Amino acid sequence: MKIVCGDCGGFYVKVKHFFHRYGNDFFHKCGKQNFPSVVRSFFSAMVSKLMGDREELISNCRLSQSILCDCSEIDAELEGLGREIEVVTELSKEAIYENVRVAVSQEEWNERNNSYLERHRKATERIAELEKLKCERQNKSLMLATFIKGIESRPLVLEEFDDKLWAVAVEKAKVMPDGRLVFRF
Numbered sequence: 001m002k003i004v005c006g007d008c009g010g011f012y013v014k015v016k017h018f019f020h021r022y023g024n025d026f027f028h029k030c031g032k033q034n035f036p037s038v039v040r041s042f043f044s045a046m047v048s049k050l051m052g053d054r055e056e057l058i059s060n061c062r063l064s065q066s067i068l069c070d071c072s073e074i075d076a077e078l079e080g081l082g083r084e085i086e087v088v089t090e091l092s093k094e095a096i097y098e099n100v101r102v103a104v105s106q107e108e109w110n111e112r113n114n115s116y117l118e119r120h121r122k123a124t125e126r127i128a129e130l131e132k133l134k135c136e137r138q139n140k141s142l143m144l145a146t147f148i149k150g151i152e153s154r155p156l157v158l159e160e161f162d163d164k165l166w167a168v169a170v171e172k173a174k175v176m177p178d179g180r181l182v183f184r185f
Helices: 038-051 054-068 072-101 107-154 164-171
Strands: 004-007 024-026 173-176 181-184
Touching: 038 054, 038 164, 038 173, 038 181, 054 107, 072 107, 107 164
Parallel strands: 004 173
Antiparallel strands: 173 181
């Protein structure tokens, strides 16, 4: 489960204890709160409330997906960096060829070649950063698509707790010291 203690930040764990009275409770090591599994019914009630306007929820999720997961700027920058690497590679080859056939100051040649190598290194590092960012956005897009598909296939009112929806929808539920629940979707 993804239930977090509001006091210490530690995770609750579900314990199937041999004592019957503890069989369905969530426990936490700090001992300040033993949180019964009413989180399931509270989650189901929240989902039913959200599902009351399912079309708007789906529309908002798709809008978020199109904005947060857009990779067009990343792709354009990656394309530019690819061209930069091609140019720098060609300049470096020309410098090597010139150094072989014409007498050139080695200090000047090293300085110029090192600048090409530095440009190549910076472009390569930026490509790695952008590819990581693109992968993260693609993963978010996939998660949102899965969430949308799950919302579309669920009934408007949840009669019972849905483990799959919980796994897709909830990042964590925080149990506050006063007993309130704060969900992060």
